[in-house]
Structure formats: C-alpha cells, structure tokens
Amino acid sequence: MTKLARTPILVFSACVIFAELISASERAGGAQSEVRMMTVQEAVRLTLSHSPEALVAEAQAAQAREALRESRSVNLPRFYTGTGAAYNNGYPLSIDGAAPSIFQVSASRPIFSKTNNNLIREAQESEKAGKMGVESARNDLALKTASAYYELFQA
Numbered sequence: 001m002t003k004l005a006r007t008p009i010l011v012f013s014a015c016v017i018f019a020e021l022i023s024a025s026e027r028a029g030g031a032q033s034e035v036r037m038m039t040v041q042e043a044v045r046l047t048l049s050h051s052p053e054a055l056v057a058e059a060q061a062a063q064a065r066e067a068l069r070e071s072r073s074v075n076l077p078r079f080y081t082g083t084g085a086a087y088n089n090g091y092p093l094s095i096d097g098a099a100p101s102i103f104q105v106s107a108s109r110p111i112f113s114k115t116n117n118n119l120i121r122e123a124q125e126s127e128k129a130g131k132m133g134v135e136s137a138r139n140d141l142a143l144k145t146a147s148a149y150y151e152l153f154q155a
Helices: 003-027 040-050 052-075 114-154
Strands: 078-082 104-108
Touching: 003 040, 040 114, 052 114
Parallel strands: none
Antiparallel strands: 078 104
16 A cells, blocks of 8 residues: 555544544533543544445445345235225126125235346345445454554554
C-alpha cells in the first residue's frame, strides 16, 4: 500500500480518535478536560460503528436475506377463499360452472419446479456471499484502523 493510499485512512482514523477525545472531554465537564489514551480495540470498535462501508455491506446482506425469503415463498402453498360466484344474467353459477357456494377455500402449490429450486439455490448462495461480504468489510476496516493506529503510534 503506497503512502498516498494510506493518507485517507490515517486522516479518517485521526478524526475518529480526535472526535472521541473531544466528546469524552465534553462529557467530563469541559473545563476539566482529561487526556486519555485510546486503545486499539476502542479505535476499531468506533470505526466499525461509524463506517459507511460496513453499513453498506450489512444492507446488502439484508437485501440478500430478503431475496432468499422471497424466492422460498414461491414454493409455499397458496390458499384462496371466496364465494366463487360470478355475475351473469341467468341462474347464478360459479366460474367453474357449478352452483355457487357460500364459502369456498382452495389451495395450490407448485410441484417439482426445477426453475424455482434453481432460484432458491441462487438466492442461498447470494445470502452466503452477503454474509462473507460483511465479514470481509469488517475485517478490512479493522485491519486499516489497526495499521493506521500503529502508524500514528510510531509517529
């Protein structure tokens, strides 16, 4: 990683550390500002909680979970209710041609749809990739923050 590429990471980490120190001093009362050392764990935790990259990765993982739920719903049975009557000018008949009933319930479910099974498998793989993306983004941010903390410590 070149020094030019590390500059935004260093600036971001320094801003996070500086903002935490300011907020800590304001909580202490302002006049009695106390300087304290921020640990690596605190810096990583703050970066992960405030980073837009981690939030975007979590949103993409949530979208993949919802896509999986939607694709699974295709194979669930569907229930229909109603009277089954349709308007006509003569004797009232149902859409099927039988006498109308007061209450009617019917169900349907697709059986052995290879297309639906493939869509579900695709959505499952997408969900796995989303989970890995969140872990990867969090690990990458933790690495960048720890290396920036180390470089600030060396400076």
